[in-house]
Amino acid sequence: MSTVDLRTDARCMFDAALKAADPAAATMRHVVRDGNRLNISGVTCDLDLFDGIYVVGAGKAGAMMAGAMESILGDRLAGGAVNVKYGHTTPLRRVELIEAGHPIPDAAGVAGTEKIAGLLDRLGEDDLVFCLLSGGGSALMPLPVEGVTLSEKQAVTGRLLQCGATINEINTIRKHISRVKGGQLARLASPARLVSLVLSDVIGDPLDVIASGPTVPDKSTYSDCRAILGRYELENELPPSVIRHLDAGMKGTEPETPGPGDPVFDRTQNVMIANNRQALDAARTEAEKRGYNTLVLSSSIDGETREIARVYSAMAREIAQHGDPVRSPACVISGGETTVTLKGEGKGGRNQEFVLAAAAGIEGLERTVVFSAGTDGTDGPTDAAGAVADGQTLARAAEKGLAADVCLDDNDAYHFFEPLGDLVMTGPTHTNVMDMRLLLVGQELT
Numbered sequence: 001m002s003t004v005d006l007r008t009d010a011r012c013m014f015d016a017a018l019k020a021a022d023p024a025a026a027t028m029r030h031v032v033r034d035g036n037r038l039n040i041s042g043v044t045c046d047l048d049l050f051d052g053i054y055v056v057g058a059g060k061a062g063a064m065m066a067g068a069m070e071s072i073l074g075d076r077l078a079g080g081a082v083n084v085k086y087g088h089t090t091p092l093r094r095v096e097l098i099e100a101g102h103p104i105p106d107a108a109g110v111a112g113t114e115k116i117a118g119l120l121d122r123l124g125e126d127d128l129v130f131c132l133l134s135g136g137g138s139a140l141m142p143l144p145v146e147g148v149t150l151s152e153k154q155a156v157t158g159r160l161l162q163c164g165a166t167i168n169e170i171n172t173i174r175k176h177i178s179r180v181k182g183g184q185l186a187r188l189a190s191p192a193r194l195v196s197l198v199l200s201d202v203i204g205d206p207l208d209v210i211a212s213g214p215t216v217p218d219k220s221t222y223s224d225c226r227a228i229l230g231r232y233e234l235e236n237e238l239p240p241s242v243i244r245h246l247d248a249g250m251k252g253t254e255p256e257t258p259g260p261g262d263p264v265f266d267r268t269q270n271v272m273i274a275n276n277r278q279a280l281d282a283a284r285t286e287a288e289k290r291g292y293n294t295l296v297l298s299s300s301i302d303g304e305t306r307e308i309a310r311v312y313s314a315m316a317r318e319i320a321q322h323g324d325p326v327r328s329p330a331c332v333i334s335g336g337e338t339t340v341t342l343k344g345e346g347k348g349g350r351n352q353e354f355v356l357a358a359a360a361g362i363e364g365l366e367r368t369v370v371f372s373a374g375t376d377g378t379d380g381p382t383d384a385a386g387a388v389a390d391g392q393t394l395a396r397a398a399e400k401g402l403a404a405d406v407c408l409d410d411n412d413a414y415h416f417f418e419p420l421g422d423l424v425m426t427g428p429t430h431t432n433v434m435d436m437r438l439l440l441v442g443q444e445l446t
Helices: 004-018 025-031 062-076 107-121 150-163 169-174 184-189 222-233 240-251 276-289 304-322 350-361 392-401 404-409 413-420
Strands: 029-033 036-042 043-046 052-058 079-087 096-101 127-133 191-201 268-274 295-300 332-338 368-374 387-390 437-441
Touching: 004 276, 004 332, 004 387, 004 437, 025 029, 025 062, 025 191, 029 062, 036 062, 043 107, 052 062, 052 107, 062 079, 062 096, 062 127, 079 107, 079 150, 079 304, 079 392, 096 240, 107 184, 127 184, 127 222, 150 240, 169 222, 169 240, 184 392, 191 413, 276 332, 276 437, 304 332, 304 350, 304 368, 304 437, 350 387, 350 392, 350 404, 350 413, 387 413, 392 413, 404 413
Parallel strands: 052 079, 052 127, 079 096, 127 191, 191 268, 295 332
Antiparallel strands: 029 036, 036 043, 332 437, 368 387, 368 437
């Protein structure tokens, strides 16, 4: 098997994973209409019981999910509003798509969320609302608490991303400086019936973390927020208004987010419609069709990107030399979401940095390819989904005057892979179930 064949196979496996995570198909699998009755993941709903039916939400998959809901509900759908990332749109008839900023929230996102909140505030017990949530929902549905400005919230999000905080930690802070996150959207929708359809972009699929859990009870507290600030030594680096608000919450002068047992959730149903594991299983099926022996490590891998890359590099050598933990032709698959602690000023994302770090570890290996990409088609602040490398990548780069260690030190994987033509470019995929990493080790050519 040539390196070219391995690269082609890797991309085909990734494309199979994207197809499995298609948000429109996932929505239609879980919401099925038969006349005036809906089957919502096993729960029957009589449409004749409701005066108005609406769709709201936020996330990179929002456009495709909303399109599916329009197809399902037809003229029974009264309207709605969904915040999506710039460029992640599709033509709709009844639901307004509001393009907004991600990963840093912007004024368009605030305006869209105000529209969503205003719609929900008018609903009564004879209304039904579907909330569509997917990756990016936290940033795309910003509505800061009183006393905190959008620019201050932007500063908080940017600093948390920069310091290497986990998505769970970032969302804990977001919930407590927001008027909709952490179950507070359900509070706005009550007493209407609320059905939340969720596409998971978080390890373990915790509903209270995905999109910062706007429709589920929130177990996190203001005390958790203060612990996160202490862990990353951020007490003196965040806006004073945010610190004052969190301190007020600690003292009980600001209300906590609604937790388990709160009656605002009495008429709420949360449904998980797609996740990273489904994408990995599809990639494995495609790999097996192509003759590979497969191993799915985990859909829950997190931690520092470069450390995970070293493990992959070591595994590649073990497979090539000893046939363990899987014999060649081998395909090792994993998912999840790693983190990058920024020290340089370059351009890149966690998937590109993973592949660059792994490329150094597989240097000189024949018939070996490492591939990593985000299922949303966007890796960090770049237009690439990720990157691909093989055992000769560093040699080809050297011919162009590119040094892997220099680019790693500057967190500049994008400008390493771009001249090589090794960036993975997909454009908006309209889905987001975290990342997928592939290690392929082929058989010797005969």
